[in-house]
Structure formats: C-alpha cells, structure tokens
Amino acid sequence: MHETTLLFIEVGALLLALSLLARLADRIGFSAIPLYLLVGLALGDGGLVPLRASEDFLAVGSELGVILLLLMLGLEYSAPELVASLRGARVAGLLDVAFNALPGAALALLLGWGPIAAVALAGVTWVSSSGVIAKLLRDLRRLSNRETPVILSVLVLEDLAMAFYLPVLSALVIGAGLLEGAITLVVAVVVVIVILVLALRFGRVISAAFTPQHAESLVLGVLGLTMLVAGLAAEVNVSAAVGAFLVGIGLSGHVARRAEELLEPVRDLFAAVFFVFFGIATDPAEILPLLPAAAALALVTSATKVASGYLGARRAGIGIPGRWRTGFGLVPRGEFSIVIAALAVGAGVAPQLAPLATGYVLITVVIGPLLARVPDAAWFRRATTPGHSEHPARAERARSRRS
Numbered sequence: 001m002h003e004t005t006l007l008f009i010e011v012g013a014l015l016l017a018l019s020l021l022a023r024l025a026d027r028i029g030f031s032a033i034p035l036y037l038l039v040g041l042a043l044g045d046g047g048l049v050p051l052r053a054s055e056d057f058l059a060v061g062s063e064l065g066v067i068l069l070l071l072m073l074g075l076e077y078s079a080p081e082l083v084a085s086l087r088g089a090r091v092a093g094l095l096d097v098a099f100n101a102l103p104g105a106a107l108a109l110l111l112g113w114g115p116i117a118a119v120a121l122a123g124v125t126w127v128s129s130s131g132v133i134a135k136l137l138r139d140l141r142r143l144s145n146r147e148t149p150v151i152l153s154v155l156v157l158e159d160l161a162m163a164f165y166l167p168v169l170s171a172l173v174i175g176a177g178l179l180e181g182a183i184t185l186v187v188a189v190v191v192v193i194v195i196l197v198l199a200l201r202f203g204r205v206i207s208a209a210f211t212p213q214h215a216e217s218l219v220l221g222v223l224g225l226t227m228l229v230a231g232l233a234a235e236v237n238v239s240a241a242v243g244a245f246l247v248g249i250g251l252s253g254h255v256a257r258r259a260e261e262l263l264e265p266v267r268d269l270f271a272a273v274f275f276v277f278f279g280i281a282t283d284p285a286e287i288l289p290l291l292p293a294a295a296a297l298a299l300v301t302s303a304t305k306v307a308s309g310y311l312g313a314r315r316a317g318i319g320i321p322g323r324w325r326t327g328f329g330l331v332p333r334g335e336f337s338i339v340i341a342a343l344a345v346g347a348g349v350a351p352q353l354a355p356l357a358t359g360y361v362l363i364t365v366v367i368g369p370l371l372a373r374v375p376d377a378a379w380f381r382r383a384t385t386p387g388h389s390e391h392p393a394r395a396e397r398a399r400s401r402r403s
Helices: 003-028 033-043 055-075 079-088 090-110 115-126 130-139 148-174 178-208 215-235 240-250 253-280 284-315 320-329 335-346 353-372 378-384 392-402
Strands: none
Touching: 003 033, 003 055, 003 253, 033 253, 033 284, 033 353, 055 215, 055 240, 055 253, 055 335, 090 115, 090 148, 090 284, 115 148, 115 335, 115 353, 130 148, 130 320, 130 335, 130 353, 148 178, 148 240, 148 284, 148 320, 148 335, 178 215, 178 240, 178 253, 215 240, 215 253, 253 335, 253 353, 284 320, 284 353, 320 353, 320 378, 335 353
C-alpha cells in the first residue's frame, strides 16, 4: 500500500476513534485528555497497534496543537484582566507556587534526576489545567459563584507565569555553558517582557488590523501572526508556545472573542493530536514502574493544591464552602504539565519524566472532577461547616437535654 494512502487510513481511523472518545467523555462528565493519552500509549512503540506512516504527520500536528492551546488561553484574558489578577491575587499565586511546585522538585531530586529535571517536574505539579477546570465550572454551574473569580485569578497567574517559566526552562535544558546559558536566559526573558508590554500597551492597535466580520480573513490573519511570532520566539530560545500565548493576550475585544469562536474547533482537533502524540512518544512499559511515584505525587499535590486554594479563597473573604470548592476545583493538571514534560524530555533531560508526567496527569485528571464534587456533598458540609457537624434533629434533641 502506498505510504500516503496508509497515512490517510491511519489518521482517519484515529480521528474517528477520538471523536467517539470525546463524546463518551462528555457523557460521563470527564475530560477527554486521559482518554487521548491512553490512545497514544496504545499506538506507540510497545503499544497494541503501533502507527508507522502517520507518526511524522502527528508530530507536526502536535506542535500546532501546543501553539493553538496557548493561543486560545491567551485569547481568554484581556490586558485589564491580567493587571487586575496580578494586583488582587498575588498572595494566592505565591501560595500556589510554594505549595505545589516544591513537591515536584523534591521528588525529582530524591529520584536522582538532577536540578534541571527538578525545575521541570516542579512546573508539572504546579500548574492546574485551565481547560479542564473551565469545563468543570460550566458542568457544575459554578460560573456565577463567589469563589469562581479566585479560581480564575489563580489560573490567570499560572498561565502568565508560564510566559516566563517556559523560556527559563528552555534555556536550562539547552545545557550551554554558564555564560552562554545566562545570556540565553536574559535574552529570552527580555523578549517575553517586550512582547508582553507591546501586547498590554498596543493590544487595540494589533486588534485593529483584523476584521472580525470577515471570518476567513480573521482566521488566516490570526493564525499567520501566531505562527510568525511563535517561530520568532523559538528562534531566540523562547518557547513557541509562549509566543502564541502572548499573541492571544495582545488581541482584545470583539476580535479576540470572534477569533476564539472560530478557532475553537481547530484548537480541539490539534490539541487532541498533541495529547495522542505525547502518549505515542511514551513507552507504556515505562509507566508501570513509576506509577507508585506518580500516585504518591498526585496524592501529595492534590492536598497541597486544596490547601493553597483554600487559603487563597479565605484571604479573598470567601465563605468556608467556597474555600473548599476553590481548593478541590484546582486539582486537575493537564495541558501545561504535558507541554513542560515534552519540552524537558525532548531536550534529553530525565527520559523517565515523560512516563511519570503521563501517569501523574492521568491520575489528577480522573480524580479532579470527582474531588470537585465533594464540597457539595451533604456529609462534607456537615463535617466542615461550623454548627453543621450534627444532624439538625439530633442537635436539637441534644440542646433540649442540656436545657
């Protein structure tokens, strides 16, 4: 069979399978990310049905998936929202990074993977999944809840922090000499700051170059600008994904909303390809030995994420039920964790980081939606809310006996 024909057959069958899995995930109220990862594990080396003809195609598609994921995240935030989040959630953001990055770094050092792997694994355990959490908030009808702005502020700070973290990680994994590495790092951070300032100061000017009423022109223009900036960012050792994220921030108003609406199906397509390809690049046999470590890490960082979210919400004046909803709602990790692991492993840093990150993300994405529902359970509210530790009738009888 001709290789191109085989590529069409493999990609077509894969997309049909992903379509059914996405529908199943939606039915049961879960994220499709773990299902995509499992499909990738089944199709890679050591899997059930390894792909051959379409692997290069999927590799390019996965790169586009990362760029589109970060572009769409940037489109969700306007410059005023970023500034407001930075001012109002600084303490919550500091608690978030301290509580959740340190366990990942500590595990990498305990496993003997070295300081660069520790920086990478710290990022894997630090950043929550904006996509999964946004879907959870919609599914649980919490978008209008008082604690939701706190959750969104933490997510905004994490996403913005990635604009600086990813270039730093990229410079570290290059493995250059001390002086060369320092210069690369400084250049990367300066480029990010310059692009960010341009996005914040001249976002309206950038948006004015596009016509939201003309869908074809808008899609081509936004994708063209995104690819251009992503490529230029990668050329100066800033992650291409960061360039895409900053383009998303730079677009505002009706242009950003219309671009988000038009590009969402394209994002979903290539994001699915990205997660599948990450699974393909990971040997399933390597996950099993690391599964206990991944489970322990997921247990610890779920607890720390709940604690940091609870404290951040308390500082914002949210009531006790809302504090618990904030903490439990931030547990899932996803797209950024996989991006960080892929970046580190692609540069030859701790190959075992990929299977560990895969198992870790699978666990947190599965237990995250379950934990998010816990604060609404009657038993949990009785146990955590003062004055509700007892059943009302039993409490009334006890008061009567005491009187």
